[in-house]
Amino acid sequence: MTAIVFDLDGTLLRPTRPYRDVLSDAFEAATGEVRPEWVDAYDEAFWDLFSDCEPDPFRGAFSRIDGCPDPDSLVESLREYECESMRPPDGVRADLERLSEEYRLGVLTNGVREWQVHKLRTHGLFDYFDAVVASYEVGAHKPDAAPYRAVEERLPAEAYAMVGDSETDVRGARDAGWTAHRYDGGGFGDLPDALVGA
Numbered sequence: 147m148t149a150i151v152f153d154l155d156g157t158l159l160r161p162t163r164p165y166r167d168v169l170s171d172a173f174e175a176a177t178g179e180v181r182p183e184w185v186d187a188y189d190e191a192f193w194d195l196f197s198d199c200e201p202d203p204f205r206g207a208f209s210r211i212d213g214c215p216d217p218d219s220l221v222e223s224l225r226e227y228e229c230e231s232m233r234p235p236d237g238v239r240a241d242l243e244r245l246s247e248e249y250r251l252g253v254l255t256n257g258v259r260e261w262q263v264h265k266l267r268t269h270g271l272f273d274y275f276d277a278v279v280a281s282y283e284v285g286a287h288k289p290d291a292a293p294y295r296a297v298e299e300r301l302p303a304e305a306y307a308m309v310g311d312s313e314t315d316v317r318g319a320r321d322a323g324w325t326a327h328r329y330d331g332g333g334f335g336d337l338p339d340a341l342v343g344a
Contacts, residue, residue, distance in 0.1 A: 147250055149276075149303035151319075153310030154255035154262055157329045158271060159232035166246070167243065168231045169224065176223035177215055179322040187211045199285045225261060229268050242274040252277040252301045254294065256287045256309065277301040289318025309337060 152158050173180035191210040195203035202222060208217035245251060251273055255262045259280035266272040277300040279293055286292040287326060288310075298306065308319030308326045319326035327337065 147302055148305045149252055149301050150307050151252040156311035157309060159265055159269060161322050162231050162233055164212060166239045168227050172227045176219040176249055184211050184214050184256040199282055208298040229265050231250050234269055236335050239332040246274060250295055250301055250303050251275050254279050256281040258282045259334055263286055289314050291322055294318060294322035305341060
């Protein structure tokens with residue numbers, strides 16, 4: 147049986163507004179104010195920590211902001227605002243239900259597992275998947291081979307296909323010997339044909 151493995155952010159869940167606005171709302175809710183320098187400092191610190199798979203990059207990034215109070219409240223606020231700002235494509239549940247009848251389904255996402263699973267559960271998508279692998283679990287992000295190998299261990303199949311919205315998703319999958327499909331919006335109803343022709 148073939149396994150179809152989906153990226154999460156930008157594929158299974160699509161942003162409804164700019165991330166900077168989401169971050170600003172999280173600051174406002176948790177602290178009662180938002181300063182542009184806080185948003186800039188968080189963004190820079192987060193990507194430094196995240197790229198290196200440093201533990202708890204969210205709290206770590208908030209902790210690096212001069213004069214910014216209560217990192218723990220900010221982490222919780224950001225998690226909820228980020229989750230609320232994303233939506234699955236129209237028809238995705240019906241598409242996943244149909245695909246699960248013929249294929250094993252998985253998720254491969256760059257991120258912290260707890261954070262990413264929270265998104266899947268909040269939007270009612272988690273139970274469609276036989277395996278979920280987050281890059282932080284293996285200490286390497288796509289397109290590194292390690293996350294793809296982790297999927298193969300947890301989701302045994304005869305062949306693998308990756309569906310993602312970025313070149314990173316596609317390149318990493320092809321380097322790992324998988325089929326890859328660049329997702330550009332809409333549902334997933336035509337995926338089998340797209341994957342066969344990829």
